[in-house]
Amino acid sequence: MLPLKGLRVVAVEQAVAAPYASARLADAGAEVIKIERPEGDFARGYDTAAAGQSSYFVWLNRGKSSCVLDLSTAEGKAALEAEIAQADVLIQNLKQGAMARLGFAIDRLRADYPRLIACSISGYGEAGPMAQRKAYDLLIQAESGLCSITGGPEEPSRVGVSVVDVATGATAHAAILEALIGRGITGAGAAIEVSMFDVMADWLSVPLLNHEAGNSPRRVGMAHPSIAPYGVFAAADGDQILLSVQSDREWRHLCTTFLDRPEMAEDPRFATNVARVRHRAEVDAAVGLAIGALTGPAAIAALLAAGMAVAQVNDMQGLSDHPHLRRITVETPGGPVALPAPGAQVVDAPRRYGPVPGLGSRRPAGR
Numbered sequence: 001m002l003p004l005k006g007l008r009v010v011a012v013e014q015a016v017a018a019p020y021a022s023a024r025l026a027d028a029g030a031e032v033i034k035i036e037r038p039e040g041d042f043a044r045g046y047d048t049a050a051a052g053q054s055s056y057f058v059w060l061n062r063g064k065s066s067c068v069l070d071l072s073t074a075e076g077k078a079a080l081e082a083e084i085a086q087a088d089v090l091i092q093n094l095k096q097g098a099m100a101r102l103g104f105a106i107d108r109l110r111a112d113y114p115r116l117i118a119c120s121i122s123g124y125g126e127a128g129p130m131a132q133r134k135a136y137d138l139l140i141q142a143e144s145g146l147c148s149i150t151g152g153p154e155e156p157s158r159v160g161v162s163v164v165d166v167a168t169g170a171t172a173h174a175a176i177l178e179a180l181i182g183r184g185i186t187g188a189g190a191a192i193e194v195s196m197f198d199v200m201a202d203w204l205s206v207p208l209l210n211h212e213a214g215n216s217p218r219r220v221g222m223a224h225p226s227i228a229p230y231g232v233f234a235a236a237d238g239d240q241i242l243l244s245v246q247s248d249r250e251w252r253h254l255c256t257t258f259l260d261r262p263e264m265a266e267d268p269r270f271a272t273n274v275a276r277v278r279h280r281a282e283v284d285a286a287v288g289l290a291i292g293a294l295t296g297p298a299a300i301a302a303l304l305a306a307g308m309a310v311a312q313v314n315d316m317q318g319l320s321d322h323p324h325l326r327r328i329t330v331e332t333p334g335g336p337v338a339l340p341a342p343g344a345q346v347v348d349a350p351r352r353y354g355p356v357p358g359l360g361s362r363r364p365a366g367r
Contacts, residue, residue, distance in 0.1 A: 242310065333356070
């Protein structure tokens with residue numbers, strides 16, 4: 001039996017962050033009732049890449065049912081109340097204060113339903129100088145400073161996936177599971193607030209602390225700001241090889257087994273990581289010369305034989321063809337779609353994943 005079977009989740013959600021959290025609960029067996037406005041979650045219209053449907057929506061809404069409610073009407077509000085009354089978990093990521101204005105203030109819900117776990121996801125939290133701002137993934141990437149340390153030296157860049165949304169959804173998922181464990185001990189529900197900005201600020205602790213210590217990070221593309229050699233090198237056939245040397249011991253081994261430069265292992269300019277970062281140009285030149293003399297496959301084979309950590313710099317075709325890519329297939333209104341499998345696997349307990357719902361696939365409670 002799936003671990004969350006019997007758990008009932010009401011998700012007043014849209015876009016990515018909240019659907020990510022509720023999708024993980026659905027994967028674990030929870031009944032997730034997705035509340036959509038009459039025109040549907042706007043993420044349904046992001047693209048048409050997944051059997052004619054939005055890739056975002058297909059990825060994040062498998063295993064849920066869709067309940068259409070017009071929350072501007074008394075009937076819609078009554079139906080939502082009936083759904084929440086039967087729920088173990090409420091997840092919502094409407095604009096800050098919207099649930100309260102609709103009559104669903106979290107304090108009131110906690111008083112009426114003391115076992116309810118209510119998780120509110122917002123851009124900047126429920127209070128503070130920017131609480132009322134709209135917030136989407138890239139806006140938070142910019143506001144938090146993430147873009148300033150992403151990209152090459154010339155200009156900042158966004159992270160290539162919706163990292164803020166996914167990080168926020170994962171944080172909310174973990175907090176909900178903690179609250180469920182707590183409820184199992186005390187019998188009491190909880191109110192959880194997850195701010196996209198707070199999540200990203202937490203993730204940026206290392207660059208922030210370095211900045212405040214006088215060593216503000218610089219954009220270095222695919223090099224590592226505080227480890228060397230750790231970056232991309234071109235092989236003779238143009239393949240891009242990412243090499244990571246994590247310790248002085250590994251560096252000495254690289255010098256003797258791959259670079260054929262044993263003198264570099266003991267040279268005080270290169271003997272420690274701090275020194276190598278200071279002399280990164282000379283370190284990278286030596287590594288680049290050795291990798292550049294070999295084809296990509298030969299360089300990877302030689303580096304692996306030397307015990308180094310190495311990767312091919314792939315594109316999406318490389319991922320699509322990758323021998324390690326696990327997939328699941330989910331049914332959708334447009335037909336089956338093959339998705340990357342979730343990262344966690346429970347040994348000897350393979351899972352089935354529910355279909356992606358069409359808009360309004362479920363009737364509201366009491367009708």
